[in-house]
Amino acid sequence: MAQDIQLLDVVALLEDLPEEQLRRGQVGTVVELLAPNVFLVEFSDTNGRTYAMLELHGEQLLRLYYQPVKVA
Numbered sequence: 001m002a003q004d005i006q007l008l009d010v011v012a013l014l015e016d017l018p019e020e021q022l023r024r025g026q027v028g029t030v031v032e033l034l035a036p037n038v039f040l041v042e043f044s045d046t047n048g049r050t051y052a053m054l055e056l057h058g059e060q061l062l063r064l065y066y067q068p069v070k071v072a
């Protein structure tokens with residue numbers, strides 16, 4: 001479910017990743033487009049310190065929106 005994810009989009013994790021100590025719903029930022037539907041996502045705390053950075057597939061992510069989106 002890549003939903004046209006782009007560089008610097010804010011995304012939420014759709015599944016728990018216990019081996020990475022990440023839970024469903026954690027918010028990250030796409031910092032690199034690695035391949036079609038594959039993204040490098042950085043997870044940071046409220047002080048801006050990175051606590052995880054990993055390669056994720058579009059199906060693992062939900063793009064977040066901060067303003068109204070036109071619906072066709």
